[in-house]
Amino acid sequence: MLLKFAIRDFLDDREFKNVTPKTLQSYHDILKQFEDFCLENEVVNVQDITASLMKQYILYYQKKGNNATTTNSKLQRVRAFLNYMVECEVIKDNPSKKIPKAREDIRIDVFTDYHIKQMLNYYRRIKQREKSFYAYRDYSIIVVLLGTGLRQSELCSLKWSDIDFQYQTLSVFGKNRKRESIPVTEKVIMELSAYKIFCEQVFARRGLSEYVFTNTYNKPMTPNAVQNVFKRLAKIMNFKDVRLSSHTFRHTFCQRCIQSGMSTFAVQRLMRHSSIVVTERYAAMWGNDLKEQNDRFNPLNTIDI
Structure with missing residues (x-):
């Protein structure tokens, strides 16, 4: 054939x-x-x-x-x-099946508090000085990514109807076309509420888009557009020790959850990993020290002996 x-x-x-x-x-x-x-x-x-x-x-x-x-x-x-x-019976055997995968260096970039403060402070200064649409939007994108761990594609497809402001949840259309609901913190809800009011003012004549993050023409952002946002920000920030991308925000969310002591099961649910094996891999990399965990959760802590 x-x-x-x-x-x-x-x-x-x-x-x-x-x-x-x-x-x-x-x-x-x-x-x-x-x-x-x-x-x-x-x-x-x-x-x-x-x-x-x-x-x-x-x-x-x-x-x-x-x-x-x-x-x-x-x-x-x-x-x-x-x-x-x-x-399809075109060939009998797959000639690639015995070719091993290349060994990958395991290095996952995450943001420090310094990186996060630098990025947010930059957008705060622009918001105060210029009150531009881009500054408000990009600031909100960072807050949402840091506070939810959304994938880039999930961020682009997020609609206002997916947000339950009262019960503080997001309905996420994620990998494998699967829709899941995740809880979000009050800080994220407050940021999205303020951003929604801002968008209603900016697009008063056209009407609010059904999508949360749009361009100046009120059209939903594409993954490529989000990448360009971070490419521009990377040139301004000039971080030498970390890659500025939407996936780095996701990794940072995961790292902070694990290091704060959140259970692997809870992290898996929030990250929406298809398998807990993936979450356990991150937990092994970023998990709290075993002695610290034992000292904190040992059953003898609550028993008088």
Whole structure:
């Protein structure tokens, strides 16, 4: 079977299975790159893809600068495509199944109190001086991300109707198209309440958008727009020791919850991890000292002996 037709068939299958647009685009980009590499090596049929060719593909792009995370992402996407070819009986075995994942350096960026204060103070100064829409919006974005641990996609899809101001909860449309309700603190609710009033004033003629975070045209922000907000802020802040991104805010939320003594189960629910194994990995990295935990929670603490 010709590779280009096989890839097209696979992408149609992923779309039929209702994967997210972001995932579908990832499959498209990586498989297009893989197809081009195969053609350059005179491989046009799926049946001619070998383990050796797969290794050449991985090594070629590692030499061009792909890190371990990018390498593993590409391997995962191509492996899924070849598994599909096995299911369709185009090939008998997946030539990529014995290729090990690249070892990733485990380093997760988080913000310190200094980083957070610097960012918020910057926007406070602009709000007081210029009262610009961008300053109010971006300040609110930071508060919401720090106070909820929302993913970037969840932030962009957040609607005013998802917020229960009375009972202080958010309805989040998260990964795998799953909607979940999470509690939020009073500080986040107060910030969102003030921001809503501000937006009602700014967009009085057009009417308030159903989406919480919008651009100046009252259209919902895209993930790319949020990334650009943090790229601009990163140049201004010039932090040398941390990456300024929406995911760093999520990691910071998770770290603070764990280090404050919150249970792993509670952290999993707030972070909406699909598996508690993921949460436990973070807990092992950031968890409180074992002796400190034992001293605090040992059953003998409440028994007179």
